[in-house]
Amino acid sequence: MQWEIVVGLETHTQLTTESKIFSGASTAFGAEPNAQACAVDLALPGVLPVMNKAAVQRAIQFGLAVGAKVAEHSVFARKNYFYPDLPKGYQISQFEIPVVQGGTVSFLLGDQMKTVRLVRAHLEEDAGKSLHEDFAGQSGIDLNRAGTPLLEIVTEPDMRSAEEAVAYAKTLHTLVTWLGICDGNMQEGSFRCDANVSVRPKGESKLGTRCEIKNLNSFKFLQAAILYEAQRQIEIIEDGGVIKQETRLYDPDRNETRSMRSKEDSEDYRYFPDPDLPPLMISPEWVEQVRSEMPELPGQKQARYTGDLGLSEYDAVTLTASRAMTDYFESALAVAGADKAKPLANWLLGEFSASLNRDDKTPAESPIAPELMAALVKRVVDGTLNNKTAKVVFAALWEGKYSDVDACVKGEGLEQISDSGAVEKMIDDVLAAHPGPVAEYKAGKEASFNFLVGQIMRAARGKANPAQVNEILKAKLS
Template sequence: MEFETVIGLEIHAQMKTKSKIFCGCSTTFGAPPNTHTCPVCLGMPGSLPVLNRQVVENGIKLALATGLAINRENRFARKNYFYPDLPKGYQISQFELPIAEHGRLEIEVAGQKKTIGITRAHMEEDAGKLVHDDLEPNSYVDLNRTGTPLLEIVSEPDLRSPEEAVAYLKKLHGIVRYLDICDGNMQEGSFRCDANISLRPKGQEELGTRTELKNMNSFRNVQLALEYEERRQRDVLLDGGSVTQATLLWNPDANRTEAMRGKEEAHDYRYFPDPDLVPIHIDEEWIERVQAGLPELAGERQQRFMADLGLPEDVAAILTSSRDLADFFEQVCAAYDNPKKVSNFIATELLREYSPEQINACPVSAQQLAALLQMVEKKTISGKIAKTVFADMLASGDDPEKIVKEKGLVQMSDEANSSPLSARSLQPIQSRPSSSGRARPRSWVSLSAS
């Protein structure tokens, strides 16, 4: 029997705000445990939440970038459940009236384009974090993350393979980074993904029993976890068994999923409107103001690079895979107007050392790289020497002119290289009679300086 894989993703993007969603506590990562807390995020009696306006604006930006319909009125709800890192005993989220719903995202896998539906995007607060010590029987609670603003983006079950899921995840990851509403750091947990996966016989409309996968902190882990669970469910079904609905953790060390708990449904959380927060009204003026400040997104930028600069599609896609990289490329081109040479050097040399997301960590500025390429253009140095100079620039941060001068790497022109001896060495020796009386043929010889 052949099965069809059905996958839907729930993505939690932590907002790039200085303070939490309902209080003024800092959202800085890596602070000592329980130092960024207050009565509001700790759920102390009598404390009242106050909504962070920037979180709403970030939600509007995401909606505009993904074609989501913005609900002019949306409300917060309490999601009730008990967990040690949830001090209030409920999480403030959105349920019936989220900030936006019914969007779409186009992905490309193996040269085939496909549109993936987005069910909704809603604002919510994050929970705290449990810290486990294998050497002790105790678990510790760090509540610094409690109240950190999140946008949860829920896809339709339109993904049919782990490859499609990763392509969708990467596309959304790029969008939130381009919009500058999330730093996208998966290792620190600011961009997290839960995946729902099920299998059904090919041709069947009804969805199979799904499992939810958690603890996937990289694109690679998302793909590995989905591939493993896909195989596991197929084996269970082929053996005549049934899949049990559950929440599973991905264990990257053992390369397998492990049971965490039974899968909850919406009714298990007993959602009801939060009485401490008034409804949010979003008018057209607010939306227009946010839209006016939107940056050029990756897809639009890629098309412009292809149309205006004549770059190939694959090169333009690489350069626009990160907003920082695309900005860097355009800054270099502003100082050295040769997009093809700039893109070639970035693709072959710069991206060998820094990923598109790490470009801001590169010690070589756009102006310095432009100066290096201009030196090649003027034949001050060769292309081969430029690669050596660039390596020194990465190590020291020095200007290319300084490195070339200090190391004596200036390329001499043919005219500068010529001398009476070298000129004379290229002169033909006039024919003269040989001992046999015959004329010697004209020949070219190279005279050494010795």
């Protein structure tokens, strides 16, 4: 039997506010345990939560970015459960009326555009953290995270593979960091996913029983966990078993998911409106003010890059995969000119990206400034450099040997030979030295032409213009 994987994601994005969602305590990462937990976070008697306006503004930004409805009226509720790192015995969240309702996220998977529907995005507070290491068999509780503002983004079960789920998560990560509403640091827990996974026979419309895999904080773990869980469920069903709805954890060391607890339904949490918080009211004027301050979004830039600059969809999507790469591209483009968008994109997605990955740098940390990259591309386009010599210049600039492209070309002796007389002389010498390949080409062996071009470029030490060499050589051979 053929099986289909069905995946829905719940993503917890930590919002980039300086203080917590209902208190004035700091959200900075890395403080000593419990150093950033105030009376409100500790749920001491008599304290009252106060809504953080900056958290609401970030939720509005997200809603506008995904084309969702931003609710004029939304409600905070108490989600009741007991856990040692939850001081109040409940979590303040949103249930029946969330601040963001609906919306979509679109992304490229291979050569296909996919769209995932969002159910909602709601504001809530994070819980603390249980620590189990270095306590001689006991556990410690760190409440620094308690009250940290989260926007939980929930999808419909629209994804049909682990690859699709990862592509969605990466696109969402790009969007929230692009907007500046989340720093996206997965190692610090700023962006983490819960994957709801089920399987069903291919062609079946009814959803299978789902299991939720909690707190996946890397794209690699997200993909591996979904693949393992889907296979686990398939094997159970094929052996005549039944899937239990439960919450599971992923163990990357063993590459397996393990049962954590039975999966609760919403009624198990006994949601009810929080009496300490009034309804959240968002005026249309506030929404329009946020809209007017929104940056150009990745999708809008992609449309502009393909429409105005003539870039391929792949180039446009890849250049907008991070705000830093987009900023670098646009800074370089402003110097190089719009007519050089394609060669500039080729360099950024090729040699430049490879060097960033090799040296573990971001575009903002590149040793080659955007203006310098633009100058390099200009010299390739005007024929001063060919691709081979341009790579030598790029390497020298990356290593910091030069701060000017023309000085580098001169210093490394890489000026391209474009004098037609000099090129013709080299071609004549090569033809005279290799009569065999000349005869073979004239007899129809096309590969001999490439051999002759290689010999000419070797004689020119890579400094001849390849297009010019090809043109003159073809003329002489015909």
